[in-house]
Amino acid sequence: MKKILIVDDHADIRKLLHMTLEFEDYEIREAHDGASALQAVQDFGPDLVLLDVMMPGALNGLEVCASIKSDAALASTRVVLLSARGQARDREAGLRAGADLYLVKPFSPLQLIDCIADLWVQA
Numbered sequence: 001m002k003k004i005l006i007v008d009d010h011a012d013i014r015k016l017l018h019m020t021l022e023f024e025d026y027e028i029r030e031a032h033d034g035a036s037a038l039q040a041v042q043d044f045g046p047d048l049v050l051l052d053v054m055m056p057g058a059l060n061g062l063e064v065c066a067s068i069k070s071d072a073a074l075a076s077t078r079v080v081l082l083s084a085r086g087q088a089r090d091r092e093a094g095l096r097a098g099a100d101l102y103l104v105k106p107f108s109p110l111q112l113i114d115c116i117a118d119l120w121v122q123a
Contacts, residue, residue, distance in 0.1 A: 001025055001026065001027050002025070002026050002027070002047045002048065002120070003026070003027045003028075003029070003044060003045065003046040003047050003048070004021060004026045004027070004028050004029075004046055004047065004048045004049075004050065004116075005028075005029050005030070005031060005037065005040050005041060005044060005046040005048070005049045005050070006018060006021075006028060006029070006030045006031070006050045007030070007031045007032075007033075007034075007036075007037040007040075007049060007050065007051045007052055007055075007061070007064070008032070008050075008052040008055070008082070009032055009033055009052065009055045009056055009057075010052075011032070013052070014030045014032070016109075017050055017112070018030065020109040020112055020113065021112075021113075021116075024113070029044050029046070033055050033056065033057040033059070034055055034057055034058065034059025034060060034061070034063060034064045035057060035058060035059055037049070037051065037059075037064050038059070038064060038067060038068075041068055041074060041077065046077060047077065047078060048077070048078040048079075048080065048116065048119065049064075049065075049068065049077060049078070049079045049080070050080050050082060050112075051064060051065060051079055051080065051081055051082065051099075052081075052082050052083070053081050053082065053083035053085065053090075053094065054083065054084070054085070061081055061082075061083070062081070062093060062094065062097040063097075065079045065081060065094070065097040065098050065099050066097040066098055068098070069097070069098030070098075078100045078101075078119050079098065079099050079100055079101075080099065080100060080101045080102075080103060080115065080116070080119070081094040081097075081099040081101070081102045081103070082103050082105060082107075083102070083103075083104060083105060084104070084105045085104075086104035090102075100119060100122075101115055101119065103115060
């Protein structure tokens with residue numbers, strides 16, 4: 001069973017993402033900020049992290065993504081950045097941080113499911 005970590009500072013968005021994915025064969029956990037996300041990645045060992053870019057606290061999503069991808073033990077973890085910012089420079093920053101995919105909010109549940117399925121095929 002694939003493991004997915006959902007990271008967003010808004011509980012309603014985490015709930016929506018969780019509800020979108022709960023009918024698939026995934027083990028799902030959640031985190032609410034960058035620090036708890038990094039701890040959850042270490043403890044849970046997800047195959048995929050759905051990661052909000054703009055979060056309060058010491059670490060934003062780009063920093064969390066870069067930290068995951070720079071750790072040799074975690075580098076194979078897929079990261080999908082989720083952001084309301086969709087300009088080219090925002091997407092480029094996400095890819096430079098190591099994201100496997102950058103999804104602009106709002107997106108449809110079907111779009112998210114399709115993107116995740118594509119990532120599994122690429123793995």
